[in-house]
Amino acid sequence: MNPLTQLSYTDRVAKRAQYEAYEFELVSDGVRVRNCSHADPAAHEYVVTVENGVPVACECPADEHYEGACKHRVAVAIRQPIVDAAAERQIRADGGEVSLEIETDGNSDRTDGCQCSDDPDRLPCWECVRTGRRSL
Template identity: 60%
Template sequence: MTSQPLDELSVSTRVRKRAQYEAFEFELLDSDVRVRNASHAVPADHEYLVTIEDALPVDCTCPADANYENACKHRVAVAIRRPILDLANEVQLLADGGTRPQRDDSGQAEIQLNESPESDDCECDLLPDDFPCWECVRTGNQPMPTRNERDR
């Protein structure tokens, strides 16, 4: 079973509900997401930048995220809207020199590994626990492990 981004965040029930029902608007800025709360009379006064790292909203410029321990509603709003989070993560991947995953007929991403032999720059043997080196990930010879795979 795949872990959901919301499972990775510490969040109260109240904030989770607000993230679901408030009228948020999203704008992708590089690999970050601008979140505007259109539920307010002046939405431009309620606009914050959510930072995405490793496919998870980790930071927000809002006062609540700075002052409270749990994730703010803006981070949760991004986490529960998987297409927004996936797009931000894809932009990060492409900006870092990665390649876009191929999509099958259903629109699902399909990881296709190159059949070419490992590069001369391969350093996989030097890394612990079958973790792939960057050259193998970059060239598509090995997939990048997910967060849950790394923690095992």
């Protein structure tokens, strides 16, 4: 299920979630979202909590003071690989088992666990992100 269908947000929030320059990092309690559109990005980073594949909370003031999801939660929700990675990390941390179906793009003969397409415009597979071979 698409996490966006679980959130309410304004058109303004949706636009900002798409065009602002974000960096994402998996952390123990969710996804750290850094807004690099600001002159001091470190002063604009917040942890988004993801539960059951849905960004449910953010540490930012907007998420606390306004109704609906903030731009950081929407920014995570529109990037399915980020949501999937956060959900997988949460499942593993809870001691559960992860079973993911990964589209192989015809590279199923690779022995390094990589499932990436040779197309540089496509997102890397989780194995490449996890091992640091490629970044999102």
